[in-house]
Amino acid sequence: MQKIAGDFTQLSLKFTLILSVFLIWLAACSSPPSFPSPDFSLNMSESSLNLEQGKSTELTISLESHTMLSVELTLADLPEGVTASFSQNPLTDSSVLSLNASTSASPGNHTLTLQAKAQGKEKTAQFSLEIQKATTPPIASFSLSASPTKLSLEQSGENLVSVTINLDEGFSGLVSLSAADLPEGVSAGFAPDKSADGSVLTLTALGTVVPGDYSIRLEGSAQGQTKSITVQLTITEKTSVNFSLALNPQSTTLGINSIKQVRLDVTPTGGFSESIRLNVDALPKGVTASFDPSLTTAQSTLSISADDTASPGVYQVIVRGKAGSLERTAQLSLTIEDNRPPDFKIFVAPSISIAQGFFGTLNLEVERIGGFSDIIQFSLEDAPAGVTGEFDFNVATFEGSLELLIASTVAEGNYTLKIVGKSGTLERSATFILIVTRAQLVEVTIVKPGDRFVANGPMQFEVRVNGRVPDMVTLVLPDMSIVSSNRAPYTFTWNPAADDVDGNYRFIARANFGSKVIESESVIVTLDRTAPTIVSQSPKAGATDVRLADKIEIKFSEALHTLPVFDDPNQKLDPYVRLTGAKNPNLNYTWEFNTAQDTITIKLKERPVLPDTLSIALHDIVDRGNNPTKVSNWSWQVPDWLEYKGMTSRIAYYPSLVLDKDGTPIVAIRLGGNDIAVLKYTSTGWIYLGGAEDNINVIESSYGYSPGLALDASGQPIVTWEEGVINPEVKYSSYAKRWTGSSWQLLGSLTGDDVKYNLEPSLVSDGKGNTYFAWRSGSSTVGNPDAQASVYVSRWNGTKMEQLGAVLTTSANGSTTTSIKLNQTGQPFVAFLGERIGSPRLFQVMRWGGTGTSTTGNWINVGNGVNINASHEAYNPSLAMLGDTPIVTWQENDGNNENIYVRRYESGWKGYDSDSPLDNFVPNPATNPSLALSISGPVINPDPLPLGFTQPAQVLTVTPTIAFIEKDGTSSKVIVKRKSSMQFGPWVQLGGPLNINSSDNAFAPSLAFDGATPVVAWVEGESIGKAKLHVARYNDF
Structure with missing residues (x-):
């Protein structure tokens, strides 16, 4: 008791303090307070909405105001097929606008206007609504809406909710209504509980209901579908301060285009004295209502009116009064009757579009007025010539249609037509616009199978019709109907008979629209019950000497079904086409079809290990009719080197090889014991330039030696050689001839200071009309052609032979065979052995120091001696030029053996990687090297630049390659090695040792390049005096 008394004392002191402060403030006020004028604004959660047919969406509306306002909301410009409801109307704080689109709502963009009114002020706000076509065919259904969606209910009281049922087009039947999730002590009753339009829900609370906020669910069920909405319910404590509403009368009848007034009485209890805000829920379409006054403490007049859009019937209208948290309702039973004199109105769509030669249907509705x-x-007026109409009207439902038939002669354009309806003395009409469009708007297409489809049995067809729904679709062969269908999808099956022959069959589809028939484009399908066969194959089965560059190709008797492509490069076409090698089981290759799909081409991507036997196996390949080929496989031989067949069988010595611009080999050769001849390979075999086994020697009875060969600017061969006679005295002369295309033209002899001994000439052409010759000249005074030999260089300028400068070298011990090449500016370089015996035995390279076409100048040494050991003999030099860099290979005798070496000049003579011999079996002799450069590319901006190049733009892929003779223990063979890169990497042997008969000996190889592919000429036999000429090409891509 003491604690209670203490708390009460503190509360009294606090109240006294607050009251004192209030009295002081009141006394300080010298004028009455001013209140802001009533004003408000609206905020919307969205400025645009998307709404799909058959679905709903929501928009939240918020009220901003400095005063307590009640704002009446209306929505204008609502498109047909869309309904709207507010969760709170009038609006005091916020309301949710629910929009529902029926399945028949027309897709498009619409601008809706929200109107708000309060105490003489009016505000509007607009938002856009896009109605979208249903993504899936909508199912006719229904939806529910409630007003209000948020309400309060006092203990021991009741409240009403108006429930509206919105039916989609095509949906019929009654919807059963129920309430769920009700708080304990609250009951719900629908009147009626089954309806097709709406119902009034009465919520009744016992005095024991716990106050608080609840969500109740209103459900509707019909035709296996259930829809629900949520209503927010607030339970408040029972208070003695209260009021009730009463309508007088509680039911009334209202005629169309008339107004009625109903008195509303307010009965306060428990000292209630607040103003009550009044509004109306669940007004039917075309009915409006207003209170005067809308804010009252005792009484108000409800004015209710119906315009001519209102539908006759009985409706339950809810009158709602709200004061603070108190909310009371009254229900008015409103009967709308049509008191107008009997009449009718005609409604049609504003326009219809029909193509020339077709018909269209216009829906017709009649509104009955006054019973x-x-x-x-009905009749149709103002129709142009060629337009006729037929009416179909149901007197029970007062709905019907007008079928319009447009002749093909009616011009395109817009026409205004009138529908006139007469009944007794009444005559009413409606107009619409007929849009006549160009014919062929309807399209009939055979979409399956595609044109040129091939099958070996039954075929499935599908026809698509765009633009209109046909009465019938027929798939036909000429003069023969297959089957007809009057419903989509239009699918058909053709089962070929056993006696139907293979070949093409032409199908068309026909769509019937009344008497109008439209045909599709024809589709040709092929009946194919014949298995494909292989027409040709390359290479042939059992073929030998097959080039890697040749296509591997299989041609079939007809187009094949497209084969899948496998990701594994070793499984291309497998298991359909499989390419393998006896030494290379997993070949890397690609394949492709030709345009006609009847040929498969296979290409190797890498050079396999050769020689090898390659094989193809075919499995499970079918044609477009799914007919399988027979299992087939075959193989062929792929050698390392491909020999040019048909060579002469005469004894041959010392070949010199060049290739023309087409890669055709030309060989200068000593045949038999005497003759110098030049042979060229053709499509029919080898031919002699100048006639059969033509001897081009200057002196017919002389002995020819050491031929050399080059091509001039026109691509014709120039040959040089050494020619010896013994009568009346021993004499050696060197000559040069040029092939004119029909005969050999003598360019002259190569003569040094001594006319008696001029031997072992070499040559090079600059491709501009100049050909350079190098040779050695011996001393006739000594009487030995090998003693005191000197080296000379002359130039043939197209008209005469002229010596370049003085003698390159004079040696008492003799000089050896020369090799001459040009740098990139056309300056000649010559390689030769300056001393044959004695020491040092310098192997030298010299370059011409003259300029232009001058014959005066000096020969300049390129470095010192080239050979590995100056005391060793060096023979058979072969020179190549990479830009300005000379590269030379030669044979050097160390006293025990002959080996092959190669060096380049780079501020001195240097070996590649090392100065090790190139030969494989160093103890065995290696002789007669021939050097050439393979060229492929270009390579862009290499780093570092290859030797001899200073500008990246000059750079090609250039690799030195050397052919030489090496004895492997049983016989001498040609070995070809290529540098794996210009400056780095090992020397790689190309293929195996090259000789035709493994027991014979090979001699004197000559190497040339067709791009990057080496070609070698050599002679082969038991001995040098029994050898025969051979030419072979490296088998590469």
């Missing part, structure tokens, strides 16, 4: 039920006679 009109008589028969109406």
Whole structure:
């Protein structure tokens, strides 16, 4: 008791303090307070909405105001097929606008206007609504809406909710209504509980209901579908301060285009004295209502009116009064009757579009007024010539249609037509615009199978019709109907008979629209019950000497079904086409079809290990009709080197090889014991330039030696050689001839200071009309052609032979065979052995120091001696030029053996990687090297630049390659080695040792390049005096 008394004392002191402060403030006020004028604004959660047919969406509306306002909301410009409801109307704080689109709502963009009114002020706000076509065919259904969606209910009280049922087009039947999730002590009753339009929900609370906020669910069920909405319910404590509403009368009848007034009485209890805000829920379409006054403490007049859009019937209207947290309702039973004289109105769509030669249907509706039920006679007026119409009208439902038939002669354009309805003395009309469009708007297409489809049995067809729904679709062969269908999808099956022959069959589809028939484009399908066969194959089965560059190709008797491509490069076409090698089981290759799909081409991507036997196996390949080929496989031989067949069988010595611009080999050769001849390979074999086994020697009875060969600017061969006679005295002369295309033209002899001994000439052409010759000249005074030999260089300028400068070298011990090449500016370089015996035995390279076409100048040494050991003999030099860099290979005798070496000049003579011999079996002799450069590319901006190049733009892929003779223990063979890169990497042997008969000996190889592919000429036999000429090409891509 003491604690209670203490708390009460503190509360009294606090109240006294607050009251004192209030009295002081009141006394300080010298004027009455001013209140802001009533004003408000609206905020919307979205400025645009998307709404799909058959679905709903929501928009939240918020009220901003400095005063307590109640704002009446209306929505204008609502498109047909869309309904709207507010969760709170009038609006005091916020309301949710629910929009529902029926399945028949027209897709498009619409601008809706929200109107708000309060105490003489009016505000509007707009938002856009896009109605979208249903993504899936909508199912006719229904939806529910409630007003209000948020309400309060006092203990021991009741409240009403108006429930509206919105039916989609095509949905019929009654919807059963129920309430769920009700708080304990609250009951719900629908009147009626089954309806097709709406119902009034009465919520009743016992005095024991716990106050608080609850969500109740209103459900509707019909035709296996259930829809629900949520209503927010607030339970408040029972208070003695209260009021009730009463309508007088509680039911009334309202005519169309008339107004009625109903008195509303307010009965306060428990000292209630607040103003009550009044509004109306669940007004039917075309009915409006207003209170005067809308804010009252005792009484108000409800004015209710119906315009001519209102539908006759009985409706339950809810009158709602709200004061603070108190909310009371009253229900008015409103009967709307049509008190107008009997009449009718005609409604049609504003326009219809029909193509020339087709018909269209215009829906027709009649609104009955004042109980009109008589028969109406319809007619069509103002129709242009060629347009006729036929009416079909149901007098029970007062709905019908007008079928319009447009002749193909009616011009395109817009026409205004009138539908006239007459019944007794009444005559009403409606107009619409007929849009006549160009014919062929309807399209009939055979979409399956595609044109040129091939099958070996039954075929499935599918026809698509765009633009209109046909009465019938027929798939036909000429003069023969297959099957007809009057429903989509239009699918058909053709089962070929056993006696139907293979070949093409032409199908068309026909769509019937009344008497109008439209045909599709024809589709040709192929009946193919014949298995494909292989028409040709390359290489042939059992073929030998097959080039890697040749296509591997299989041609079939007809187009094949497309084969899948496998990701594994070793499984291309497998298991359909499989390419393998006896030494290379997993070949890397690609394949492709030709345009006609009847040929498969296979290409190797890498050079396999050769020689090898390659094989193809075919499995499970089918044609477009799914007919399988027979299992087939075959193989062929792929050698390392491909020999040019048909060579002469005469004894041959010392070949010199060049290739023309087409890669055709030309060989200068000593045949038999005497003759110098030049042979060229053709499509029919080897031919002699100048006639059969033509001897081009200057002196017919002389002995020819050491031929050399080059091509001039026109691509014709120039040959040089050494020619010896013994009568009346021993004499050696060197000559040069040029092939004119029909005969050999003598360019002259190569003569040094001594006319008696001029031997072992070499040559090079600059491709501009100049050909350079190098040779050695011996001393006739000594009487030995090998003693005191000197080296000379002359130039043939197209008209005469002229010596370049003085002698390159004079040696008492003799000089050896020369090799001459040009740098990139056309300056000649010569390689030769300056001393044959004695020491040092310098192997030298010299370059011409003259300029232009001058024959005066000096020969300049390129470095010192080239050979590995100056005391060793060096023979058979072969020179090549990479830009300005000379590269030379030669044979050097160390006293025990002959080996092959190669060096380049780079501020001195240097070996590649090392100065090790190139030969494989160093103890065995290696002789007669021939050096050439393979060229492929270009390579862009290499780093570092290859030797001899200073500008990246000059750079090609250039690799030195050397052919030489090496004895492997049983016989001498040609070995070809290529540098794996210009400056780095090992020397790689190309293929195996090259000789035709493994027991014979090979001699004197000559190497040339067709791009990057080496070609070698050599002679082969038991001995040098029994050897025969051979030419072979490296088998590469």
